Amino acid sequence: MWLRVSLPPFAATGASIRIAQRHAATGDRLDRGAPLVDITVDFSAGVFRDCPPVMTFRIVMQEAAWLRHLEILPGEAATPDAPIALLSTDATSAPEPAAREARVTMASILHHDDWWTSGA
Amino acid sequence: MSGIALKLGPLAVPGFKVSRSGLRWLCADGRRVRAHEIVAFCNIAMSGGAAKPFAEEAFDLQVAFAPTVAGRIRYAAEASRGGYIDRLPGGVWDPDLVWAHIEDVEGEADTPDVPALLFLAGRRFTEIAEDRSGLLTGWHDRARAWWGDGAGGTLLGAGICELDAILRGPIAFAEMFALAAGPAQIVLSQDEPLVPCAAVLAERLARSPDDVAAIRADMATGLTGDAGAQDWLFMGALLNGLERAPLTEAHDIVTRSGLARTKPVDAVCLSLTAELPRAARHRRLGYTLNLHNFRLAAAPPAVRCWLRASFEPFTRTAEDVARDYRTLIAALGDRPMFVVNALSSPAHERITSYRDLDDRTMRGLASVHAKTLNLMLHDLRQDFGVEIVDADAIAADMGMAAHLPDGVHGSGALYGEIREELVRLLRARGVTGFASRS
Numbered sequence: 001m002w003l004r005v006s007l008p009p010f011a012a013t014g015a016s017i018r019i020a021q022r023h024a025a026t027g028d029r030l031d032r033g034a035p036l037v038d039i040t041v042d043f044s045a046g047v048f049r050d051c052p053p054v055m056t057f058r059i060v061m062q063e064a065a066w067l068r069h070l071e072i073l074p075g076e077a078a079t080p081d082a083p084i085a086l087l088s089t090d091a092t093s094a095p096e097p098a099a100r101e102a103r104v105t106m107a108s109i110l111h112h113d114d115w116w117t118s119g120a
Numbered sequence: 121m122s123g124i125a126l127k128l129g130p131l132a133v134p135g136f137k138v139s140r141s142g143l144r145w146l147c148a149d150g151r152r153v154r155a156h157e158i159v160a161f162c163n164i165a166m167s168g169g170a171a172k173p174f175a176e177e178a179f180d181l182q183v184a185f186a187p188t189v190a191g192r193i194r195y196a197a198e199a200s201r202g203g204y205i206d207r208l209p210g211g212v213w214d215p216d217l218v219w220a221h222i223e224d225v226e227g228e229a230d231t232p233d234v235p236a237l238l239f240l241a242g243r244r245f246t247e248i249a250e251d252r253s254g255l256l257t258g259w260h261d262r263a264r265a266w267w268g269d270g271a272g273g274t275l276l277g278a279g280i281c282e283l284d285a286i287l288r289g290p291i292a293f294a295e296m297f298a299l300a301a302g303p304a305q306i307v308l309s310q311d312e313p314l315v316p317c318a319a320v321l322a323e324r325l326a327r328s329p330d331d332v333a334a335i336r337a338d339m340a341t342g343l344t345g346d347a348g349a350q351d352w353l354f355m356g357a358l359l360n361g362l363e364r365a366p367l368t369e370a371h372d373i374v375t376r377s378g379l380a381r382t383k384p385v386d387a388v389c390l391s392l393t394a395e396l397p398r399a400a401r402h403r404r405l406g407y408t409l410n411l412h413n414f415r416l417a418a419a420p421p422a423v424r425c426w427l428r429a430s431f432e433p434f435t436r437t438a439e440d441v442a443r444d445y446r447t448l449i450a451a452l453g454d455r456p457m458f459v460v461n462a463l464s465s466p467a468h469e470r471i472t473s474y475r476d477l478d479d480r481t482m483r484g485l486a487s488v489h490a491k492t493l494n495l496m497l498h499d500l501r502q503d504f505g506v507e508i509v510d511a512d513a514i515a516a517d518m519g520m521a522a523h524l525p526d527g528v529h530g531s532g533a534l535y536g537e538i539r540e541e542l543v544r545l546l547r548a549r550g551v552t553g554f555a556s557r558s
Contacts, residue, residue, distance in 0.1 A: 033477055043528070053528035
């Protein structure tokens with residue numbers, strides 16, 4: 001069975017979202033608790049503001065699955081409600097429409113790249 | 121004109137001539153106003169004396185007027201002439217000048233024809249940063265206001281932008297003073313780009329003139345030859361924050377009773393959120409730099425080169441923060457410290473169980489980081505009597521999604537609740553001037 005991971009429902013906030021970091025490669029088995037990706041969410045939706053409200057969230061698996069395809073690559077902008085990853089419950093099943101959302105949790109984490117170490 | 125004729129009332133400062141600008145209005149003609157609501161303001165100046173009171177704030181010294189009874193405000197035409205006449209203090213302070221009338225009066229006061237005065241002063245980062253467009257407008261590294269007659273308690277706020285929203289509020293400290301009988305003063309230190317965490321504040325207390333000279337010399341030679349105006353402005357603002365020690369500053373005040381100079385602060389209010397997880401230390405001089413990531417990312421090019429070459433980043437733990445707080449507490453002695461705690465319930469987080477999260481994720485959880493700092497604050501309360509302004513509980517109770525929709529910046533209702541909690545704690549600790557008016 002194929003599963004999808006969609007972006008959390010930030011659409012109503014008008015936030016702009018990017019994939020900050022991936023924690024798994026295509027074909028990896030992800031156990032319950034394994035991090036999938038980090039996303040940065042800019043709640044100012046790209047509008048220039050002092051003190052921009054940018055938060056980083058880590059999407060963590062709540063069930064075991066194989067990562068079959070990451071739809072959005074690090075650095076790319078994501079569209080609300082669009083799938084960001086496809087997974088399957090076995091390693092080699094042929095592609096098929098996702099039956100449901102994968103069970104994931106979303107944790108707010110401290111920015112993993114601060115300016116001092118990012119080289120920006 | 122019926123109703124009560126509102127006069128300026130006395131403002132006599134022995135040895136000085138008090139001047140004022142024309143009045144600018146904060147509410148529409150004919151609007152009903154509450155008792156003690158500020159409705160107009162003007163700029164003032166003092167001249168002629170041997171001393172130079174308000175030497176650092178002379179350009180941005182203002183007074184706002186608040187009728188002591190409720191009613192319908194009516195402008196007096198002669199009070200305001202517009203243009204720079206209402207911005208520059210060029211006229212004489214005439215105690216008998218009628219500046220407004222108040223009709224349909226509700227309530228009573230001892231002298232209903234004389235308004236209460238809210239004085240305001242801003243210390244510009246630089247004298248060339250002139251902005252006389254409104255009430256306490258401009259680029260100030262210190263903004264303050266005092267209320268009531270005579271010298272009362274002084275509360276210093278030093279923190280992130282939330283303290284501006286709590287203390288200064290939408291209209292120049294007026295919401296804080298609406299809760300307080302006075303006399304009291306609130307001072308808001310604004311140190312951008314420096315974020316005044318406990319380490320930064322403690323180091324500023326201990327900094328000697330030689331230390332300041334060394335920092336100045338390092339900065340003067342730190343920028344590369346192609347540094348532009350933005351680089352120098354950034355460095356100037358940063359140096360300004362490093363040079364000043366707001367906890368030790370005394371303040372001139374003027375009230376209807378005359379001129380006075382207050383002692384340094386009676387109480388401080390800090391933001392726990394100013395304790396950023398990463399800071400940096402100057403490699404040679406050893407001082408701490410605490411800047412928001414977004415300020416660093418937007419820093420001009422030559423400043424970025426200087427920062428990377430001269431500073432070593434380090435991670436600050438809750439134990440580090442506690443140590444810095446203990447240093448500050450010792451410096452304050454018996455003067456109370458109020459700390460707005462960290463918001464620990466991210467609006468969009470969805471964690472059903474912490475059990476499955478790996479160690480790396482657990483270490484990086486923003487909510488756990490905030491809760492760890494908040495717990496540290498509870499230890500400080502138990503050991504040293506630090507007062508916790510529990511913004512975390514207030515925000516959770518009111519609803520994070522509704523009142524902090526972007527996860528960072530709150531609603532007026534939220535800051536109003538936090539403000540009331542702070543004033544409640546100020547009263548409980550007996551800080552002079554914050555008792556209820558009734």
